[in-house]
Amino acid sequence: MLIRRANDIASSEITPEAIYRQRRQFMQASALFATGALLPGISEANVRLAAAANARYSTTETPTPYKSVTTYNNYYEFGTDKSDPAENAQNFRTHPWTVSIEGEVKHPKVWDIDALIKAFPLEDRTYRLRCVEGWSMVIPWVGFPLASLIKQVEPTGNAKYVEFTTLHDPAQMAGQRIGVLDWPYTEGLRLDEAMHPLTLMAVGLYGQTLPNQNGAPIRLVVPWKYGFKSAKAIVRIRFTDKQPQTAWGRAAPSEYGFYSNVNPAVDHPRWSQAKERRIGEFFKRDTLAFNGYGDQVAQMYRGMDLRKYY
Amino acid sequence: MNVTRLKIATFLLALYPLIRLLVFAATDNLGANPIEFITRSTGTWTLVGLMLTLTITPLRKMTGWNSLLRVRRMLGLFSFFYASLHFITYIWLDQFFDLGAIIHDVYKRPFITVGFSAFILLIPLALTSSNAMIRRLGAKRWQQLHKLVYLIAILGVLHYVWLVKKDLTQPLIYAGVLTLLLGWRLWHARETK
Numbered sequence A: 001m002l003i004r005r006a007n008d009i010a011s012s013e014i015t016p017e018a019i020y021r022q023r024r025q026f027m028q029a030s031a032l033f034a035t036g037a038l039l040p041g042i043s044e045a046n047v048r049l050a051a052a053a054n055a056r057y058s059t060t061e062t063p064t065p066y067k068s069v070t071t072y073n074n075y076y077e078f079g080t081d082k083s084d085p086a087e088n089a090q091n092f093r094t095h096p097w098t099v100s101i102e103g104e105v106k107h108p109k110v111w112d113i114d115a116l117i118k119a120f121p122l123e124d125r126t127y128r129l130r131c132v133e134g135w136s137m138v139i140p141w142v143g144f145p146l147a148s149l150i151k152q153v154e155p156t157g158n159a160k161y162v163e164f165t166t167l168h169d170p171a172q173m174a175g176q177r178i179g180v181l182d183w184p185y186t187e188g189l190r191l192d193e194a195m196h197p198l199t200l201m202a203v204g205l206y207g208q209t210l211p212n213q214n215g216a217p218i219r220l221v222v223p224w225k226y227g228f229k230s231a232k233a234i235v236r237i238r239f240t241d242k243q244p245q246t247a248w249g250r251a252a253p254s255e256y257g258f259y260s261n262v263n264p265a266v267d268h269p270r271w272s273q274a275k276e277r278r279i280g281e282f283f284k285r286d287t288l289a290f291n292g293y294g295d296q297v298a299q300m301y302r303g304m305d306l307r308k309y310y
Numbered sequence B: 001m002n003v004t005r006l007k008i009a010t011f012l013l014a015l016y017p018l019i020r021l022l023v024f025a026a027t028d029n030l031g032a033n034p035i036e037f038i039t040r041s042t043g044t045w046t047l048v049g050l051m052l053t054l055t056i057t058p059l060r061k062m063t064g065w066n067s068l069l070r071v072r073r074m075l076g077l078f079s080f081f082y083a084s085l086h087f088i089t090y091i092w093l094d095q096f097f098d099l100g101a102i103i104h105d106v107y108k109r110p111f112i113t114v115g116f117s118a119f120i121l122l123i124p125l126a127l128t129s130s131n132a133m134i135r136r137l138g139a140k141r142w143q144q145l146h147k148l149v150y151l152i153a154i155l156g157v158l159h160y161v162w163l164v165k166k167d168l169t170q171p172l173i174y175a176g177v178l179t180l181l182l183g184w185r186l187w188h189a190r191e192t193k
Helices: A015-034 A066-071 A084-088 A113-119 A146-153 A189-195 A247-251 A293-301 B002-027 B032-064 B066-094 B101-109 B110-127 B131-137 B139-146 B148-163 B169-191
Strands: A100-101 A110-114 A123-130 A137-144 A159-167 A186-190 A200-205 A218-222 A234-241 A273-276
Touching: A066 A137, A100 A113, A100 B002, A110 A113, A110 B169, A137 A146, A146 A159, A146 A189, A146 A200, A159 A189, A186 A189, B002 B032, B002 B066, B032 B066, B032 B148, B032 B169, B066 B110, B101 B110, B110 B139, B110 B148, B131 B139, B139 B148
Parallel strands: A100 A234, A137 A273
Antiparallel strands: A100 A110, A123 A137, A137 A200, A159 A186, A159 A234, A200 A218
16 A cells, blocks of 8 residues: 655645635635525625624624524514515615714715725624524624714714614515504614614624625614614614604513613513523523623613613 | 215324424424424414314304314314423423423413413313213213313413514414304304204
């Protein structure tokens, strides 16, 4: 039996490392493209986004598989079943798209989405996401801090809150043709919450542009609050002096408060919030106060009764 | 169709939801949250089973097809079977026998209280479903006991209405069907008086 020793390989046969890496990248990209044609959620519209990893604000927990993140969605504009958005949002048009910054700001502006995405350096941030229904995921988002945008438009002294409004287009959003919620979907944050470095405007996940069912072209991500606070497909960001009405707050005020901070000690009226099921895991795990971001955000709520301001 | 064939057909159809779940489990098609899927599926089929069981009498009266009565017991027992799977999924896969959490749930959440009651009420009906038990109880008492199924179906639908976060379309369809089925009985009882 002939066993070739390493020094038998001619140096001409050894691939330089740079070329080897390029090949790997090419193969990975091809594989991604090939599977993309088969998987819901990856379409040709999903392009890679250049973003710097932000380790400071990222969890090292294992991200939830891409397939789960993009096929298990609460996005009532596209239907109330978790599988509806991935099916009904495929032809959703995210271009042309504008985001209007209005209200109590010195420099209101209507942003074109492409310009907005280029205006601020993008970051990769892996956050935990806890849904009010008791399930959770770990998602590698791509986005920029909302604070960067806010600093640029300079809120006036009257600005105390920020209101987010989702696109209202029943022709494209089948779920809006039935009055499940009072459309368009609105959400809100206090200005200090909106300015918090963890608050992200996400334009992608897993290094690529957001799939439609995850809130393309731009959505909010507030990792210490229940998922429904993170409005998707945002068209308007308005600064106000009064606490904005939220879609779920209008629908069921006793169940969905304005703050909706993840809090295992305060039950939803119809279910406990003490535990959660991480998608892909068998056993439930304990839910952490502020979804584990208490060190960073708890001081914003000092002195507040979080049972009252749920 | 003769009675044996009708029974075999009903048995196979009633097994369909279980086989479907097993196939989905084997082929990794239970979705991102399999426990939720199993819970919803077994719950749905319990309700479907109860509705079908309650359809037998009106259908028999309307068509005169008396052999239908011979599959009512099987449909009722299959409802109990899917209700048991639903219950087991909840206490085992969902809560993992965390008795504290379960008691807290049953006590505090109306939709679980109602669902739990419906399941408990189904047990005596399942236990008395044999001919021997009918004889032991006497037909009259047996029939009175089994009228509980009306209450059970109402509680089951209420359980569904209460758990849904916002879109009530599905539970209201069941509520509508149940209203028809129970309404027919009331109307029929008056007519035949």
